[in-house]
Amino acid sequence: MTLRTRLFASYMLLLIVALLVLGGTLLLFFSRQAAPPQATFQRLAVLVQALNVRDVLRSLTPTQQTSRRAVEQVRDVLDEFAQTRDVRVLWLVQADERQLILHDSSGTFADDHPLVITDDRFFSTALERTLGGNARQLYGSFQNPDGSVWLFGGVSRTFTTPRRQEVINTLLLAEPAPTASLQDVLSQFYGAIVPPLLQAAGIGLLVAFVLALLISRSVARPLQNLVSAVRAVTRGQYDHDVPEEGVREVRALARAFNHMRAEVQRTQNAQRDFLANVSHDLKTPLASIQGYAQAIYEGVAHDPAEAARIIQDEAARLNRMVSEVTDLIRLQAGSMPFQRVPLNIAELVEGIVTRLRVVAERKNLTLSTNLSSVPTLYGDGDRLAQVVTNLLSNAIKYTPSGGHVLVSLVPEGQSVRLTVRDNGVGIPPAELERIFERFYQVDKARGSQRGTGLGLAIAREIVQAHGGTLTAESAGINQGAAFHVLLPLQSA
Numbered sequence: 001m002t003l004r005t006r007l008f009a010s011y012m013l014l015l016i017v018a019l020l021v022l023g024g025t026l027l028l029f030f031s032r033q034a035a036p037p038q039a040t041f042q043r044l045a046v047l048v049q050a051l052n053v054r055d056v057l058r059s060l061t062p063t064q065q066t067s068r069r070a071v072e073q074v075r076d077v078l079d080e081f082a083q084t085r086d087v088r089v090l091w092l093v094q095a096d097e098r099q100l101i102l103h104d105s106s107g108t109f110a111d112d113h114p115l116v117i118t119d120d121r122f123f124s125t126a127l128e129r130t131l132g133g134n135a136r137q138l139y140g141s142f143q144n145p146d147g148s149v150w151l152f153g154g155v156s157r158t159f160t161t162p163r164r165q166e167v168i169n170t171l172l173l174a175e176p177a178p179t180a181s182l183q184d185v186l187s188q189f190y191g192a193i194v195p196p197l198l199q200a201a202g203i204g205l206l207v208a209f210v211l212a213l214l215i216s217r218s219v220a221r222p223l224q225n226l227v228s229a230v231r232a233v234t235r236g237q238y239d240h241d242v243p244e245e246g247v248r249e250v251r252a253l254a255r256a257f258n259h260m261r262a263e264v265q266r267t268q269n270a271q272r273d274f275l276a277n278v279s280h281d282l283k284t285p286l287a288s289i290q291g292y293a294q295a296i297y298e299g300v301a302h303d304p305a306e307a308a309r310i311i312q313d314e315a316a317r318l319n320r321m322v323s324e325v326t327d328l329i330r331l332q333a334g335s336m337p338f339q340r341v342p343l344n345i346a347e348l349v350e351g352i353v354t355r356l357r358v359v360a361e362r363k364n365l366t367l368s369t370n371l372s373s374v375p376t377l378y379g380d381g382d383r384l385a386q387v388v389t390n391l392l393s394n395a396i397k398y399t400p401s402g403g404h405v406l407v408s409l410v411p412e413g414q415s416v417r418l419t420v421r422d423n424g425v426g427i428p429p430a431e432l433e434r435i436f437e438r439f440y441q442v443d444k445a446r447g448s449q450r451g452t453g454l455g456l457a458i459a460r461e462i463v464q465a466h467g468g469t470l471t472a473e474s475a476g477i478n479q480g481a482a483f484h485v486l487l488p489l490q491s492a
């Protein structure tokens with residue numbers, strides 16, 4: 001299933017679930033809710049106007065109320081109205097806080113029967129102010145003896161009898177309260193509601209489809225780019241970065257991929273260079289061995305002893321190179337075993353200086369030391385000796401006759417700093433980091449003593465394996481150079 005289909009399907013599902021939940025909740029609500037009485041009240045209000053209740057009541061003066069004939073006349077008017085308008089009319093009088101029936105057009109309540117009515121606050125307050133003086137409109141409900149509820153609208157009017165008694169006459173027009181639920185009422189509108197609902201669902205579908213399309217495109221396109229990039233890497237093509245676009249997670253993936261691609265490319269290049277360098281650097285001594293050996297064999301060598309010496313030198317160089325390459329590979333693979341023993345580093349440096357002093361003096365160099373006593377250090381003595389020897393022989397090698405070399409050792413915080421400083425040929429600033437690369441030599445042609453370009457790479461690996469750092473410093477060509485080894489005291 002494609003991303004787009006999956007997104008579209010999940011939107012659909014969401015839409016359907018949302019509609020079902022919403023519809024279900026509304027149905028449940030409507031089916032439990034009675035239809036509002038407002039429509040009945042509205043109808044009754046119109047009838048109240050038609051009956052002209054005010055006039056009917058106004059005609060009932062207090063004196064006339066006692067007159068049987070007048071009362072009968074009102075009853076007739078009310079009955080006739082009830083009949084023609086198909087509505088129930090009740091006439092009540094309030095006495096001692098109770099409403100007593102004076103007449104009920106339906107004949108349900110006998111005369112003088114007390115009736116309890118409930119005001120509908122919401123509807124009556126809206127219309128109350130339309131009548132002035134001592135009359136007021138009222139809307140509400142009462143219960144029939146059979147339990148059915150009736151809604152009424154009407155007017156009540158207050159009279160004061162000659163004996164200063166307050167009498168309240170009320171005329172009510174009543175209809176049975178609707179028993180239908182809100183759902184029944186609404187069901188009349190279903191025909192009208194369904195088409196717009198379907199339309200809305202259709203629009204929802206369309207929106208979902210467009211959204212699915214947009215989102216899937218923003219996610220799928222960068223992912224497809226990544227897939228092609230991964231395929232390219234599989235084919236060995238490392239040159240192209242994937243653009244970092246799309247949603248955040250996909251961008252993070254693209255960034256991680258680009259990083260990985262760059263790393264793989266770097267390692268691949270380094271390995272290729274390494275192999276090329278090894279074979280190139282092995283070729284030179286081999287060629288000269290072959291040349292001199294052939295010359296001796298053919299008897300054309302001017303000085304066979306000298307030729308044999310050169311062959312021996314070159315073979316020694318080859319030997320050194322092979323063992324250095326092996327060292328380096330083992331160091332980088334982390335498979336070189338290191339012994340951690342307490343070391344007197346000052347003693348170790350002193351020993352190496354003594355050994356190399358002969359070489360320095362032969363070259364007419366001054367070799368001086370400044371070795372402070374430093375705390376005991378844990379490390380591999382042979383390997384650290386290899387580092388110091390490399391730095392010191394480099395200093396001797398790259399310093400012309402008459403120059404001087406200084407080896408110093410000082411404690412520095414929780415570390416020990418060893419510096420080998422010379423005033424020799426120096427290193428151009430741009431090369432300061434490169435000299436630590438495998439096989440890198442500032443100027444391959446310079447100097448009679450050709451090296452391998454592996455010494456510093458190995459030295460740095462050893463120092464780093466001890467948790468320390470090895471850095472170079474030089475003001476430029478012929479400005480001398482200094483190499484700093486910083487070793488932590490506690491490196492377990």
Ligand code: ADP
Nearest residue numbers: 394395398435441442451452453454455456481
């Ligand atoms: P090499 O066997 O060529 O000496 P290294 O890895 O020990 O290999 O050194 C790499 C390069 O760094 C050297 O070829 C040289 O150009 C430069 N270098 C090392 N030490 C010094 C120094 N003390 N002064 C100037 N250049 C140096």
